[in-house]
Amino acid sequence: MSDEDERAYAHADSVEGLLRRGRGLGAVRALQDPRRAAGFVYDGIRRDWRWDGTDDRSLYLARLVQDLGLSPAPVVAQLVADEETCLRACEVLELLALAGSDEAREGLRAYVREGEHWAGVLESVAASWPRGWWEDLGDVARDRIGRETELPWYSEPWTRFGIEVRSRRCVPRPSLAGLGTEELLALLADDGARDDTKSSALRALNGREPAAQLIPLVPSLGTSDGRRPLPPLGRAVERLGAAAVPAARAWARDGRGWLAQLGSEVLAEHPGPDALPGLVEELAGQWAARDWCGPDRTARRLARFGPDAAGAVPHLRRFWLRTPHSYERAAYLQALGAIDPDGLDYAHTExxxxxxxxxxxxxxxxxxxxxxxxxxxxxxxxxxxxSPEVRAAARVRSAAVAGPGPL
Known part of the structure; x- marks a missing residue:
């Protein structure tokens, strides 16, 4: 990130900078001064401050609109902007509607009737809202799809409205889920089995407990042209964890490029003690360069060393406080918890x-x-x-309060 980019994000300790980074502290401080924070919240919906597409902001911003008592009207007004801005506003309004905002719900429904990017909005609300909130828009969709918009690619909500879609017919992959683990491994060991059959066997294995018997088969699980691994192999090897390390040392020296790369990746994810100084130096270099993409992997590797990686703690704290790449933030906090958990109560609460x-x-x-x-x-x-996952985890922790023992 350049100095110009750093200024664009605003200082990491300011309310504006915290909100642009999606920090929990930004939401807490915004609640202390809603009037001042309102402009920053609306700006975060109008302009895409995410570092890349993996970062989340819609729920964060929707919750701020609700908690600060802000009007959804300026967000509804953003629907008439370019397509990207429209769809960002749509995601926030969808959530506000789920939380009970009639203004957000009706704003989106009205946009489907009249707006330029109505098809993307209709697909989005159909994916997130109860059917009864959008199913009556079928007449609007049938009328507008023929006059104004190309046939869509996705099936919902179009097929429900009787509208043809352009998506190619999907040929289902063969399912091998009914086979036992030993049978799947036998398929993988069969030199005469097709690539797609072996890929299906690997996908089935990836839904089960890791099988160490897969390790000696890995070198034979490249594509038939020998140029790359079968697509599900990387995930299968990743799930094996440290058990794959001894074999990976040989893989990393193999003449086949895909196998050498796979072996190197395994060894990098499970570094030995001699790798620790280099990893600390790598993280320090990433901080010096303000390299916001990738230090999470370095952090996870350092976490494996526990307290021995204490030299990385200052850099991990800086990344957690200042990174604009919010997707990586949890990895820094998890690494700090593994290396030096003292003083993290506030960070976990935030x-x-x-x-x-x-x-x-x-x-x-x-x-x-x-x-x-x-x-x-x-x-x-x-x-x-x-999200369902967060609600479920919160129910479990809340239930602990009602039972014996503290929260």
Whole structure:
């Protein structure tokens, strides 16, 4: 990130900078001064401050609109902008409607009737809203699709409206889920089995407990042209964890490029003690370069060393505080918890307000007992905008309060 980019994000300790980064502290401080924060919230919907497409912001911003008592009207007004801005506003309004905002719901329905990018909005609301909220728009869709818009690619909600779609017919992959693990391994060991059959066997194995018997088969699981691994192999090897390390040393020296790369990746994810100084130096270099994409992998590798990686703690703290790449933030906090957990109570509590689902889940599990934490977890448990995974985790933690022992 250049100095210009750093200024564009605003200082990491300011309300504006915190909100642009999706930090939980930004939401907490915004609630202390809603009037001042309102402009920053609307700006975060109008302009895409995400570092890349993996970062989450819609729920964070929708919750701020609701919690600060802001009007959805400026968000509805953003629907008439370019397509990207329209769809960002749509995602926020969808959530506000789920939370009970009639203005958000009717704003989107009206846009489907008259707006330029109506087809993308209709597909989006159909994926997130109850059917009864959009099914009556079928006449509008049938009228507009022929006059104004190309046939869509996706099936919903179009096929429900009797509208033809352009998507190619999907040929189902063969399912081998009914076979036992030994039978799947035998298929993988069969030199005469087709690539698609072996790929299906690997997908079936990836839904089960890792099988160490897969390790000696890995070198034979390249594509028939010898140029690349079968698509599900990387995930299968990743699930084996440290058990694959001894074999990976030989893979990394293999003349086949795909196998050498796979072996190197395994060894990088499970570094030996001699790798620790280099990893600390790597993280320091990433911080010096303000390299916001990738240090999460370095952090996870350092976490395996526990307290021995204490030299990485200052850099991990800086990344957690300042990264604009919110998707990586939880990895820094998890690494800090493994290396030096002292003093993280506030960070875990703040994570309950974070824009990223992984951070909120970490906060639910790790935030210390106390009234503020309990109240926030109850909010997450009951929030119709929240993801099913977060609501479920919040129910588990809340239930612990009702049972024996503290939260």
């Amino acid at each position: 994570s309950l307000w974070d824009c990223e689902e992984t951070a909120r889940l970490l906060g639910i599990v790790s935030a210390p007992a106390g009234p503020e934490v309990l109240r926030r977890i109850e909010v997450l448990r009951d929030d119709p905008m929240e």
